[in-house]
Amino acid sequence: MSDRVFSRRSQFDFQANRLSIAFAVRAQSGQALVDLTVSSPQKWGLGPDPQAISEVLGRCGGAPYQAEAFGMLSAREAVAEDFCGRGQKTDPAHVWLTASTSEAYAQLFRLLCDSGDEVLVPQPSYPLLAYLGAFDGVKLVPYQLVYDGVWSVDMDSVRAALSDRTRAIVAVTPNNPTGSFLRREDLEALSQLDLPVISDEVFADYAWPGDFPDLISVHTAEPGPNLRFALGGLSKASAMPGMKLGFIRVSGPDALVQSAQDRMELILDTYLSVAAPIQHAARALLELGGTARCRILKRCHANYQALGVRVKGTALSRLSSEGGWNAVLRLPAVLDDEQWALALLERGVWLQPGYFYDFAAGAFVVVSLLTEPKILMSAMDSVLMEVTHRCP
Ligand SMILES: Cc1ncc(COP(=O)(O)O)c(C=O)c1O
Structure with missing residues (x-):
């Protein structure tokens, strides 16, 4: 039945x-x-201190709501400034808000894939990816991360995983659970494949001191020929999983970024999933985090x-x-x-x-x-x- x-x-x-x-x-x-x-x-x-979060939400709870597909400009500015403050130049025009990083994946799969299309994902990695792909009808095809004292991308396995249905490559940097960052040379090699890269950077704030990785975000790397989407969110950046705010930073050749914006605007406008109080509170929550x-x-x-x-x-x-x-x-x-x-x-x-x-x-x-x-x-x-x- x-x-x-x-x-x-x-x-x-x-x-x-x-x-x-x-x-x-x-x-x-x-x-x-x-x-x-x-x-x-x-x-x-x-x-963060729950009392301080309550105070922020108390102030923002009744603030007016403006329906904006990518999120309210003030919230996108707050996110962009937070990244700029940590040395990652970010234009608010290239910040899109979602209710979580998980939702960001779903919206990007809708932007890039038709049912049955394929997305390459690292292995080992975050187990929820399998469900995120399945629920949007996307087939996730693994490529391997290999360990020889440090982790790196096995480019042969990436090339072997490609097919004419491949629409994007996911990198998780630093990866969960291996804690390994994507290297600049790996990003360059992946970018040669001329596919969009979805870079899950939810843990990027947690790099070991002194061992600073050579690439903290694909968003701030030298521009490549491809579209790049860097994902983050309050759940890890501010240790507030309950606040439900994710962000996508888009970069790439201007024409591609513009087409991505045009299409994504309609997708995000259909759901408008980010609550107004959280958008008003974004700046304070990022600071508290x-x-x-x-x-x-x-x-x-x-x-x-x-x-x-x-x-x-x-x-x-x-x-x-x-x-x-x-x-x-x-x-x-x-x-x-x-x-x-x-x-x-x-x-x-x-x-x-x-x-x-x-x-x-x-x-x-x-x-x-x-x-x-x-x-x-x-x-x-x-x-x-x-x-x-x-x-x-
Ligand atoms: C690598 C990775 N990406 C995304 C997420 C989900 O983040 P969010 O709570 O913003 O959906 C997690 C949660 O643990 C994660 O480990």
């Missing part, structure tokens, strides 16, 4: 998997459980370094990264990553297995760097105990 009622694009396997069942059992058992998957800064007390951003970067970087020190000389390794909110640990391949996640859950530590992010091979787990440092280090003791137990 349901086959004839619902779309194929909404058909997924809704069964709980082994891991989520084991997690629910453990959580209900009342036994100790440390959750190293928490991706909300608020949960670790790192977010600044202190949270510093706190989060400090926490994530300190945890990243501490993890490196903690696993030195053990059978466990922490992969190198350049930023972001997660770290990747490589475990001995005596178990696969689901088996490791189950074994560690038995010890009261909950981590995401690498297959959630489509790691090609090997046993990997992903750790949230937002975690309170003492809790993280004590959980690492348990992880190392399990590793020693499995690989004496």
